[in-house]
Amino acid sequence: MASDVEVGIDPELRQRYAALADATSVDTAAAALEANGLNVLRAVDGAAAKQVVLNLIPADQHVHHGASRTLEATGIIDEIENSGRFKPLRPHLRALDRETQADEIRRLSNAPDVMLGSVHAVTETGSLLVASMSGSQLGPYVGGAGRVIFVVGTQKIVGDTDEGIRRIYDYCLPLENARAQAAYGIRSGVNKILIINREVVPGRITVVLVSESLGF
Numbered sequence: 001m002a003s004d005v006e007v008g009i010d011p012e013l014r015q016r017y018a019a020l021a022d023a024t025s026v027d028t029a030a031a032a033l034e035a036n037g038l039n040v041l042r043a044v045d046g047a048a049a050k051q052v053v054l055n056l057i058p059a060d061q062h063v064h065h066g067a068s069r070t071l072e073a074t075g076i077i078d079e080i081e082n083s084g085r086f087k088p089l090r091p092h093l094r095a096l097d098r099e100t101q102a103d104e105i106r107r108l109s110n111a112p113d114v115m116l117g118s119v120h121a122v123t124e125t126g127s128l129l130v131a132s133m134s135g136s137q138l139g140p141y142v143g144g145a146g147r148v149i150f151v152v153g154t155q156k157i158v159g160d161t162d163e164g165i166r167r168i169y170d171y172c173l174p175l176e177n178a179r180a181q182a183a184y185g186i187r188s189g190v191n192k193i194l195i196i197n198r199e200v201v202p203g204r205i206t207v208v209l210v211s212e213s214l215g216f
Helices: 011-018 023-035 046-056 069-074 076-082 090-095 102-110 138-144 161-184
Strands: 039-043 062-065 114-117 121-123 128-132 147-153 192-196 205-210
Touching: 011 161, 023 039, 023 121, 023 205, 039 046, 046 069, 046 076, 046 147, 046 205, 062 076, 069 076, 069 147, 090 102, 102 138, 114 138, 121 161, 128 138, 128 161, 138 192, 161 192
Parallel strands: 039 205, 062 114, 114 147, 147 205
Antiparallel strands: 121 128, 128 192
16 A cells, blocks of 8 residues: 555644554543443554454354454454454355345345454544445444454544544545555545444443554
């Protein structure tokens, strides 16, 4: 993927949205998330986050994941799909015919036991923001999955939801555009945005905050 410098991100935006949050901001966001019904765990880097996540997933449950540079960079996707320790949904879904078995794909992908992913912004007021072109990962995040685990580099911490929206459009979208064009030959778009302000089911959502810049 092209770097933010190669994409032409303004240096001021790069400083604001790519730099790791300070300890006070991380503590403030973590406390607000927990007050809003989300579990918060900490990890010093991607390798530690990987172990945290894998330890949270029962071996007998079906695991799905959204497209995520963070999950790729930490090796979580590779471990889930190739270690033989888990029951990943992605390989099964890839084997189904998207025309004749579209309904089965939709049902399976929207209600996994465990859904993994990341977000584009975490606010100090305790909200999570996720942008998507297709929206395919948003249903499980909202309520379809039994449990949701987000892995998030602390460079994604912002003050509030307004700043989170700005981060999505001004920083994440140009980088995702470059990635999508290189990978698929298409431009991306912020077609749907999910904002999670509170979780009412105890223990359903866990956020692993990582002291390393992961994803965008």
